[in-house]
Amino acid sequence: MKKLLITGCNGQLGRALNRVYEGEQVHIINTDVPELDITDLDAVMHIVREHKPHVIMNCGAMTAVDLCESEYEKAFRINAIGPRNLSIAARETGAKLFQISTDYVFSGNADHPYVETDVVDPQSVYGSTKLAGEQFVRDFADRYFIIRTAWLYGEGKNFAATMLRLAESNDTVRVVSDQFGTPTSALELAKMIHVLEPTENYGIFHGTCEGRCSWADFAAEIFRQAGKRTKVEYITTAEYPTPAKRPAYSVLENRMLHLTTDFRLQQWQDALSVYLKEIL
Ligand SMILES: NC(=O)c1ccc[n+]([C@@H]2O[C@H](COP(=O)([O-])OP(=O)(O)OC[C@H]3O[C@@H](n4cnc5c(N)ncnc54)[C@H](OP(=O)(O)O)[C@@H]3O)[C@@H](O)[C@H]2O)c1
Helix, strand or coil: CEEEEEECCCCHHHHHHHHHCCCCCEEEEECCCCCCCCCCHHHHHHHHHHHCCCEEEECCCCCCHHHHHHCHHHHHHHHHHHHHHHHHHHHHHCCEEEEEEEHHHCCCCCCCCECCCCCCCCCCHHHHHHHHHHHHHHHHCCCEEEEEECCEECCCCCHHHHHHHHHHHCCEEEEECCCEECCEEHHHHHHHHHHHCCCCCCEEEECCCECCEEHHHHHHHHHHHHCCCCEEEEECHHHCCCCCCCCCECCECCHHHHHHCCCCCCEHHHHHHHHHHHHC
16 A cells, blocks of 8 residues: 655644545555654654655645744754755655745745746745755655645644634734735645656646735635625735745746646635635
């Protein structure tokens, strides 16, 4: 039976992957920090040698973007050394490796969607550590998929869940309207990984839902679809300072996916509606 090792299984993507594989003839070895800390090379080698998974899906990461700014070393260990360790183990045992990366590897100064081959230029600790993770995977793994996603939401802490919580006690919420990207459902991303997993279609992919919007547009659409009366006040990035610099424009084009497969992620509004129906 096919064996999948999932790291960071309690996160949004880890949970979504478990849903996508539900009912299939696959043995999933679910791990999060207590079972496997990906920063520990010996622990990674031990578990991979023991189980010999056919596929390793790294859903472990330090995703608290602002915290990464003040905790560089921890961020580097988790976001860069973690995937390096998994790559070394994957190469030894011949496993395929899925590494999930981010729109933050780009500067965010573009005015057209980024494609996989565009020049990277991270502006934050989170972005630079995730880019180092990509580079280690390229250096140490043979059979890898690096999937850059953005604005992810699913089961866990995310922007949509925060907006719904704020709507409980606020008539208005102030949301940044000059940063553009694409909200992406963890379930849609998990479906993409499920499609790529049996193939040899290796390399770097962008994997976001279709379309684009600002954070303020996203909030407004969440309230509209959820039937909330809360209003969105459109503000600028300057009015909402954060420790980590956010990319102003981080729309990704799923060019490699479109050119090499028939799989398409949903439009962001459609995927949001599926998510809201499940949680409301
Ligand atoms: N969320 C987004 O908007 C977004 C956007 C672009 C790309 N991504 C990327 O997409 C991937 C999945 O993101 P997500 O939103 O599902 O993340 P998430 O919900 O934050 O989950 C990450 C999981 O990794 C675990 N983890 C942390 N350190 C670890 C370690 N040393 N060893 C093993 N597991 C560890 C976390 O545990 P703790 O909770 O205990 O720390 C958590 O369960 C990540 O690679 C992320 O960088 C996310």
